[in-house]
Amino acid sequence: MKEKPKYCESPDTFICDDYEVKEEPQLCEIDKSKTYKGLVGIYVDDSTITYIDGINGKLYYRGYSLEDLVHQSSFEEVAYLLIYGKLPTNSQLSNFKDELIKERNIPYDVLSILKSYPRNTTRIELLRTSISALSLYDPDDYIFTEEANIRKGIRIIAKIPTVLALSHRIQSNLPVIEPSEELSHSCNYYYMMTGKIPHDEFKKAFDKILICHADHSINSSTFSCRVTVSTLSDIYSGITSAIGTLRGPLHGGANERVIKYMLEEIKKKENIIPWVKEKLDKKEKIMGFGHRVYKTWDPRAKILREISRKLWSNIERVEKIPDLTHKKEHEEIDNIFEMTELLADYMIETKEIYPNVDLYSAGALHALGIPNAAFTPLFAASRSAGWVAHAIEQLSDNKLIRPRLRYVGELDKNYINIEER
């Protein structure tokens, strides 16, 4: 039996030791006569990685509040925390950073494949396919111990920004840039995209954005990852499944849809209300709103809202990193943060549906100049830390994940020969 998770390191952290969990609004007693479509309200395992309080809008990684981690740590420190379950000492963090730096390069063959993909392929497809290809070059490919899985996981986390930056350069017909051996995880990504060291505002905001996306318990992509490794397949397959799942607009693909509607459909503050009314009348979902677990403000959205507010308060004109997908210069667009606020007010007041992480990450990433095509892949870059942690936790006490479907079709039908149908 696994030990139940306890979070009682400081007086203001809660204790979660009797599973009288009231935090997830839709959580239910199992009733065998019912079908739990979408697995709504079902616990599929125990975990000590991430806790979501969906009523009070709180999020904890390994018992530490997201707010504390965003304000006091770095993405590398959070990735270490998620994978190893505890905060690193100075020397552990420094070794971990060195390992990530050492693993940034990708094999020449994978670079060649990246160059050979069709030029109009989405970046998330490039990433999914490249991660799958990278497994073939991993020296630990056929070693399945926890230590080997951690080594493979670190390689995946280290290489994702490289694949993303190379995809950007290749698709923009620009020469590729080698990874830096000095810069932090997030600064190296910017450097490989642009050949420049990022400005201070970028450094401060980007790491926080990565931390906010690093894990979110058993969301759809993490579930895919855990299902895949639960068959005792490998961690690369788990993360390839996860990337494929993240891509959908109901999950990580939402941030790209948010920026697209801001830039191409809404454009001006006065268009917000008519635009949203029309969508809702047509029963369309508004991307960047709603959540399976939060029925209040998503705490990540709150943090990103502040980042976005700051970034948009002193922007004269957005300087996008040049990208072919952005060749078309957008006409005058109103301040995206202000438009987001109007949209959020309307959704909360009329529908009681709150903004989620994607609403504000879209505006913040746009303000930082990140090409829109990179939004969802960047979510993957950050979430890879969580996926690795979940793959390792799953394998530490594995049970094949294999739910049931309630069969509702007919039985005992007469087989009719094909000529007689």
Ligand code: COA
């Ligand atoms: N816009 C409009 N209505 C929404 C909505 C949104 N973004 N999110 C939820 N709703 C409404 C639904 O239409 C439904 O209304 P109904 O009961 O009258 O039919 C109700 O709220 C429940 O929504 P449902 O889709 O059943 O909840 P869910 O838990 O299955 O879905 C999401 C959660 C995230 C898939 C959903 O909120 C969504 O599609 N959001 C937009 C995509 C997005 O931003 N994804 C990123 C998530 S971090």
